[in-house]
Amino acid sequence: MSRIAGFLRRTFGIVREHVGTDHLGNKYYVIPQQKTWTGQAWAQGLKAWTAGLSTAARVVVEVGRVVRAKRMVVAANPTEYEYIEGSIPTEWDAWIRGRRKEPPSIEELLKNELYREQIKLKAKEVEEKDLALQAKEYEEGLVATPARIAAKGHAAATSFGKQEISEDPASTANTFQPGSWMPTSKK
Known part of the structure; x- marks a missing residue:
C-alpha cells in the first residue's frame, strides 16, 4: 500500500524524504527541489x-x-498550545533554518547533551563555592551581607504601605441637600 501511495505522490504530488528522528519523537523531512x-x-x-x-x-x-527545496519537521505533539520551549533540539533547529547543510547525527546529539549537562553541573559547583566564600568573608568581617529590602511601593505613589481605615463615614447621603437651579433663557 505504501508503494502505491509513494508512486502516486511522486507522480502527481510532492516527494518528501525522511531525514531523521530525534529522541523526543519529532520527525524531520526534506523536500528536494522538483518539478511536478x-x-x-x-x-x-x-x-x-x-x-x-x-x-x-x-x-x-x-x-x-517547480517546488523549492524545503526542510520541515512533523512534531511528536502537533498541537500548538502544548508546545514546550526546547522541544526541538538546537542542532535540528539549525538544520531546519539552513544554518547547517547536513542533518545532525545521533552521536552528535548525545555528545552535545552530555556537554550541556556537564556545564550545568560546573555552574552549580561554582555557585556553591561562591556562596561558601561569601559566608566565610562575612564571618571574618571582611564584607557586609547584602541588604534585603522589599520595595513597598513606587516613589511616585502618594502613600506607601497599608492604608488605614477611618471610622468616619465616607458617604454624605443622609445629609445631602440639593441646591436650587434656574435654567438659562434662550436668546
Whole structure:
C-alpha cells in the first residue's frame, strides 16, 4: 500500500524524504527541489512588429510547477498550545533554518547533551563555592551581607504601605441637600 501511495505522490504530488528522528519523537523531512506534473497551461502574447504593422502571436506553453527545496519537521505533539520551549533540539533547529547543510547525527546529539549537562553541573559547583566564600568573608568581617529590602511601593505613589481605615463615614447621603437651579433663557 505504501508503494502505491509513494508512486502516486511522486507522480502527481510532492516527494518528501525522511531525514531523521530525534529522541523526543519529532520527525524531520526534506523536500528536494522538483518539478511536478501538476502544471498549468497559460497563454503568453508576443508582439511582432513588421513593416509598420503589428501582429500578435499567442503561444501556449505547458509548464510544470517547480517546488523549492524545503526542510520541515512533523512534531511528536502537533498541537500548538502544548508546545514546550526546547522541544526541538538546537542542532535540528539549525538544520531546519539552513544554518547547517547536513542533518545532525545521533552521536552528535548525545555528545552535545552530555556537554550541556556537564556545564550545568560546573555552574552549580561554582555557585556553591561562591556562596561558601561569601559566608566565610562575612564571618571574618571582611564584607557586609547584602541588604534585603522589599520595595513597598513606587516613589511616585502618594502613600506607601497599608492604608488605614477611618471610622468616619465616607458617604454624605443622609445629609445631602440639593441646591436650587434656574435654567438659562434662550436668546
